[in-house]
Amino acid sequence: MMLFREFIELCKRVKSAKGINEKKGLISTYLIRLDRDEWIPYILFLTGHPIPDNLEGGLGIGYKLLKKALSNPVRPLFPRGPPKLLDVYNTLLEIYRIRGRDSQAKRLSLLSSLMGLMSSEERIWLANIILGEMRIGVVEGHILSALAYALKINDDIVRRVYMLRGSLYETVDLLSSGVDPYKISPKLYTPLRPMLGQPASTVLEGYNIIGVNTAAVEYKYDGFRVQIHIGDRGPRLFSRRLTDVTDSFPELKEYIYSFDVKEGIFDGEIIAYERKTGKPLPFQDLMKRFRRLENIDEYARIIPVEVKLFDVIYLDGKLLIDKPYIERRNLLDKVIPNEYISKTLYDISPSDAEKIFREAISKGHEGIMIKRMDSPYILGSRGRYWVKVKDKDTLDLVILGAEWGHGRRRGWLSDYYLGVYDVDRGEYTSIGKTFKGLTDEELQYMTKKLLSIIVKDEGYRVWVKPEIVVEVDFNEIQRSPKYRSGYALRLARIRRIREDKNPSEASTLDDIRKLYRKQFVRKGRL
DNA sequence: AGTGTCTGCCCC
DNA sequence: ATTCTGC
DNA sequence: GCAGAATGGGCAGACACT
Numbered sequence: 001m002m003l004f005r006e007f008i009e010l011c012k013r014v015k016s017a018k019g020i021n022e023k024k025g026l027i028s029t030y031l032i033r034l035d036r037d038e039w040i041p042y043i044l045f046l047t048g049h050p051i052p053d054n055l056e057g058g059l060g061i062g063y064k065l066l067k068k069a070l071s072n073p074v075r076p077l078f079p080r081g082p083p084k085l086l087d088v089y090n091t092l093l094e095i096y097r098i099r100g101r102d103s104q105a106k107r108l109s110l111l112s113s114l115m116g117l118m119s120s121e122e123r124i125w126l127a128n129i130i131l132g133e134m135r136i137g138v139v140e141g142h143i144l145s146a147l148a149y150a151l152k153i154n155d156d157i158v159r160r161v162y163m164l165r166g167s168l169y170e171t172v173d174l175l176s177s178g179v180d181p182y183k184i185s186p187k188l189y190t191p192l193r194p195m196l197g198q199p200a201s202t203v204l205e206g207y208n209i210i211g212v213n214t215a216a217v218e219y220k221y222d223g224f225r226v227q228i229h230i231g232d233r234g235p236r237l238f239s240r241r242l243t244d245v246t247d248s249f250p251e252l253k254e255y256i257y258s259f260d261v262k263e264g265i266f267d268g269e270i271i272a273y274e275r276k277t278g279k280p281l282p283f284q285d286l287m288k289r290f291r292r293l294e295n296i297d298e299y300a301r302i303i304p305v306e307v308k309l310f311d312v313i314y315l316d317g318k319l320l321i322d323k324p325y326i327e328r329r330n331l332l333d334k335v336i337p338n339e340y341i342s343k344t345l346y347d348i349s350p351s352d353a354e355k356i357f358r359e360a361i362s363k364g365h366e367g368i369m370i371k372r373m374d375s376p377y378i379l380g381s382r383g384r385y386w387v388k389v390k391d392k393d394t395l396d397l398v399i400l401g402a403e404w405g406h407g408r409r410r411g412w413l414s415d416y417y418l419g420v421y422d423v424d425r426g427e428y429t430s431i432g433k434t435f436k437g438l439t440d441e442e443l444q445y446m447t448k449k450l451l452s453i454i455v456k457d458e459g460y461r462v463w464v465k466p467e468i469v470v471e472v473d474f475n476e477i478q479r480s481p482k483y484r485s486g487y488a489l490r491l492a493r494i495r496r497i498r499e500d501k502n503p504s505e506a507s508t509l510d511d512i513r514k515l516y517r518k519q520f521v522r523k524g525r526l
Numbered sequence: 527a528g529t530g531t532c533t534g535c536c537c538c
Numbered sequence: 539a540t541t542c543t544g545c
Numbered sequence: 546g547c548a549g550a551a552t553g554g555g556c557a558g559a560c561a562c563t
Contacts, residue, residue, distance in 0.1 A: 183560090
């Protein structure tokens with residue numbers, strides 16, 4: 001029986017442990033001492049999951065509610081000793097089940113009394129578990145190794161079960177229930193973790209990463225990932241993080257029914273397009289349909305969507321993940337009509353890939369994927385078999401303010417407000433924030449520099465004289481309901497500090513407006 | 527009924 | 539999602 | 546080479562507040 005306090009002691013030891021083996025050793029040593037019903041909370045908590053990862057919806061406790069609970073823990077009148085690991089887990093499950101009217105108050109009350117049984121240090125760790133911010137350097141692989149060790153079965157088998165079930169909770173549940181792990185196969189309607197691509201900034205760099213000079217090249221569409229399961233219960237659609245989104249897209253369900261497939265699992269992208277022109281709509285518009293459950297028909301008219309498939313994982317009884325890419329693609333072509341397949345060309349050289357990249361961009365798409373034609377489908381991995389190359393643009397922007405960092409960035413101003421000059425209003429105006437792109441050394445330098453030009457100190461945030469110019473990469477300009485300029489940059493990151501430039505040479509709001517309008521030459525519009 | 531705040535292993 | 543960093 | 550850490554904009558839905 002493990003006390004929550006003991007679990008926290010372990011977390012601290014794991015955090016400070018150097019090296020994989022020491023961390024793994026600690027995790028498995030404690031695991032084998034636990035009762036079986038403690039395995040699940042133990043493994044979930046270590047990876048920053050307060051409740052099983054296959055439950056629909058979340059705990060309903062985020063930053064704000066935690067802050068309230070932390071500032072006002074309630075000590076019970078008749079405390080029954082320190083909470084056990086299982087007590088904490090069961091309370092969290094109880095909190096998860098609270099829905100409806102006054103649920104926030106009820107959740108807060110349960111959480112506050114749980115925290116009332118804890119030391120302030122334990123409370124902080126509980127908050128970290130709930131927010132999924134453990135920061136103890138534990139990777140899923142370590143947990144799986146520890147599990148294999150405790151169950152005395154092969155590492156690879158545990159990994160395989162995890163890949164096929166997609167959830168730590170289900171893996172532990174299944175393996176510790178005594179099922180023969182060698183007999184576990186993929187299950188229709190249980191989503192799998194999709195394979196991911198590694199980013200490259202140029203086509204050539206992409207070919208270098210995959211290590212061949214002939215590859216398959218696909219259009220990369222600006223939508224969201226979808227995994228389609230087809231079986232006797234009809235089609236179901238799952239997002240990248242395995243959320244079931246079928247009910248938001250009834251029109252897709254309809255035509256997927258017409259595919260000549262009895263059983264299958266397909267991988268692809270959902271994209272939105274303008275009905276009149278067929279041009280792709282901005283991602284921002286597509287998002288109006290993601291997880292929408294109200295007025296679906298109305299939105300389906302305004303924002304039509306389609307699927308573009310690019311892989312098949314399972315087909316009529318056969319798991320295809322170990323087959324080479326090209327074989328899977330041949331099967332895909334056989335069973336799916338061409339209009340629902342991502343545009344793909346095979347045996348492509350880097351120079352031809354470059355042409356396809358420019359063609360994809362000119363049609364309003366995001367870029368290309370470069371894939372090795374002999375690559376297996378590695379569930380849940382961002383390996384070196386698939387590479388993505390995306391279009392981007394660059395602007396010179398002025399830093400208007402900054403916020404203090406947390407964790408490994410404590411002590412540095414590490415999150416920057418970016419601005420442009422608004423000629424009409426005669427002042428600088430924000431068009432977004434970024435924390436990406438600077439090295440530790442540059443962060444240190446920037447902190448010093450910003451502190452020397454502060455005009456207003458708000459504690460967690462400072463505002464500065466508009467003096468520092470940075471070159472910023474971004475993928476798209478979006479309409480913003482949040483920033484005063486009315487625009488925001490999508491995926492902004494700093495490319496370099498422009499010591500050589502004055503703020504007067506940086507971009508203006510007018511430049512942004514022009515660039516925003518220009519996007520619609522290639523893309524559709526609502 | 528309308529508006530504001532919070533949450534999401536959210537999507538990107 | 540992107541980037542930097544530690545192992 | 547991989548995974549973790551640190552954080553971005555913006556969406557719908559659930560609930561709180563008035």
